Amino acid sequence: xxxxxxxxxxxxxxxxxxxxxxxxxxxxxxxxxxxxxxxxxxxxxxxxxxxxxxxxxxxxxxxxxxxxxxxxxxxxxxxxxxx
Numbered sequence: 001x002x003x004x005x006x007x008x009x010x011x012x013x014x015x016x017x018x019x020x021x022x023x024x025x026x027x028x029x030x031x032x033x034x035x036x037x038x039x040x041x042x043x044x045x046x047x048x049x050x051x052x053x054x055x056x057x058x059x060x061x062x063x064x065x066x067x068x069x070x071x072x073x074x075x076x077x078x079x080x081x082x083x
Contacts, residue, residue: 001025 002023010018030041038044048064 002025005023006018006021009021031039034040
């Protein structure tokens with residue numbers, strides 16, 4: 001996860017950002033965070049990941065739909081390790 005998040009930042013901000021990029025992963029209890037005013041639990045996140053309807057507010061569903069559509073159009077890019 002750390003490598004992928006770093007690569008995502010580097011792909012937009014440039015290779016010089018790699019050594020200055022810090023990734024912190026913190027666990028949050030289910031229901032202790034939310035999207036669009038809806039508390040999220042593990043099942044909700046898995047539903048987002050699988051593309052299933054989650055009961056999230058319509059704007060969130062629209063954003064997810066748009067992101068999937070854009071991702072399907074984007075050609076795969078090969079990123080080297082940069083090392």
